[in-house]
Amino acid sequence: MAVEINSFHRNYTKDSMPEIVTEYVYELFVTYLGDEKEISQIFVDNKRVGWLIPVLSMVSIDHDFSENKFFIKHVFEFLKIKKEETLNENVYVLILSRRILNEVGCSSANNLALGLIPYGIYPYGEKICVYQKKRKIKIDGNKICLKKSINISESIDFMKYFIYEVLPQEINPYARFMHFYQFYEIAMEAVFYKKILEKKKKKYHLGNIRDSISELSSERKLINILYSLVDKVQVQSELNSASREIFLDSKEDQYYLSTNNSDLIYDIRNTLVHNHYRFDLKDKLSFYCDYIEDFIVKLIEFFFENKKDYNEFFESYFQSNT
Numbered sequence: 001m002a003v004e005i006n007s008f009h010r011n012y013t014k015d016s017m018p019e020i021v022t023e024y025v026y027e028l029f030v031t032y033l034g035d036e037k038e039i040s041q042i043f044v045d046n047k048r049v050g051w052l053i054p055v056l057s058m059v060s061i062d063h064d065f066s067e068n069k070f071f072i073k074h075v076f077e078f079l080k081i082k083k084e085e086t087l088n089e090n091v092y093v094l095i096l097s098r099r100i101l102n103e104v105g106c107s108s109a110n111n112l113a114l115g116l117i118p119y120g121i122y123p124y125g126e127k128i129c130v131y132q133k134k135r136k137i138k139i140d141g142n143k144i145c146l147k148k149s150i151n152i153s154e155s156i157d158f159m160k161y162f163i164y165e166v167l168p169q170e171i172n173p174y175a176r177f178m179h180f181y182q183f184y185e186i187a188m189e190a191v192f193y194k195k196i197l198e199k200k201k202k203k204y205h206l207g208n209i210r211d212s213i214s215e216l217s218s219e220r221k222l223i224n225i226l227y228s229l230v231d232k233v234q235v236q237s238e239l240n241s242a243s244r245e246i247f248l249d250s251k252e253d254q255y256y257l258s259t260n261n262s263d264l265i266y267d268i269r270n271t272l273v274h275n276h277y278r279f280d281l282k283d284k285l286s287f288y289c290d291y292i293e294d295f296i297v298k299l300i301e302f303f304f305e306n307k308k309d310y311n312e313f314f315e316s317y318f319q320s321n322t
Contacts, residue, residue: 002086008058008079009066016072023098024050024077027109028124029116030168032132034090036060039071040144042094044104044112050074050096052116052144055087064142088128092121110153114301115146117167118294123152125164131171135290149304150318158182159317167293173285174272180292181269187299188222190313191229220266227262230298234260239291242284243268265292 029052036056041048051074057063058075065071074095094109094116106112113123120133152163162183170176227234235258243264244256259267268288303310 001089003055003059003089004086008075009061011061011066012058012072012075013079014072015076016069020073024074024081024095025098025101025109026078026081026093026095027113028087029092029094029113029121030088030090030124030129031092031119031121032090032129034092037063038092038139039063039065040139040142041070042096042112043143043145044106044147047100047104049100049104049106049112050094050109052121053078053093053095055091055093056089058093090128091124104148106148108151108153110151111148112146113152114149114297115144117297119144122168123164125168127165127169129168131168131176133290133293135287135294147301149301150314154319156317156319158186173289176289177268177272177285177292180289180296183296183299184223184226184265186313186317187226187303188219190303190310191222191225193312194309195225220263223266224260224262226299227260227295230302231261231295234262236261239264239288242287246271246284 034054034056036054038054039057040052042050042052051071053071053075057065078093078095094112096109101109118137119139120136122129155163162179166176166179170179239261240256240259243259246268265288303313307314
């Protein structure tokens with residue numbers, strides 16, 4: 001359903017804090033099913049930089065923030081910028097103070113976008129969200145703490161397609177998983193070249209470098225390295241239980257008790273490629289897709305925090321490495 005901006009509740013059309021004169025910026029996000037009560041204050045480095053506000057809450061006073069002067073201020077500032085337009089009811093507005101955003105080192109609201117994905121809230125391109133994320137963080141306490149990461153608006157080629165189309169649009173679990181694994185392959189390539197370059201810089205003997213290339217040619221080895229970078233819990237019972245419903249009696253009981261997350265994902269990938277027809281994967285594959293999606297967010301954040309070591313990654317998939 002479309003929501004006309006000029007239909008926003010009159011309570012929000014008057015500046016509740018006229019003494020604050022500063023620039024505000026916004027970005028639009030989208031979720032599968034908007035909820036007017038999912039209003040959240042956004043914090044970065046313990047500073048409130050702004051608010052995440054569902055469009056539905058802007059046309060309603062049936063929520064806890066309808067008389068909150070800070071909430072009203074941010075809705076008012078959004079209306080002042082956006083003026084006349086129609087928005088989908090599942091759109092969320094991230095409205096932020098430019099001054100405070102700069103104070104926490106962000107050049108754009110898009111530097112915070114990745115952190116909303118685990119909540120099932122995706123960057124809004126030209127299409128609404130049709131993917132319903134079931135394994136997601138619940139917005140609780142009306143507060144979300146985010147951290148600066150990659151500016152997604154600068155993504156190009158595959159990465160732009162991945163962020164703006166695959167994440168909110170792809171509902172086929174097989175296709176979704178394989179798109180996610182494409183990202184894994186990109187990340188594995190980045191890790192491979194970094195490790196070889198490290199040995200080259202340290203002037204390792206050519207034979208040693210050859211051995212490293214041979215060892216790192218194993219995809220299973222590389223995906224294990226990826227998980228070691230950001231995954232603190234190597235074995236998760238919920239993932240192993242889900243894998244039992246996928247592989248059934250084709251694996252020994254010990255496999256479902258002790259297999260690392262990285263090996264589970266690699267084995268599922270092999271099953272999809274070589275034996276998809278043998279297994280009923282639909283429901284459990286969706287569960288894994290949600291898990292992998294959150295892992296990819298952590299991985300991108302890791303690359304950003306260590307961007308000096310992964311310049312080629314940024315140059316290939318983003319226009320800027322800042």
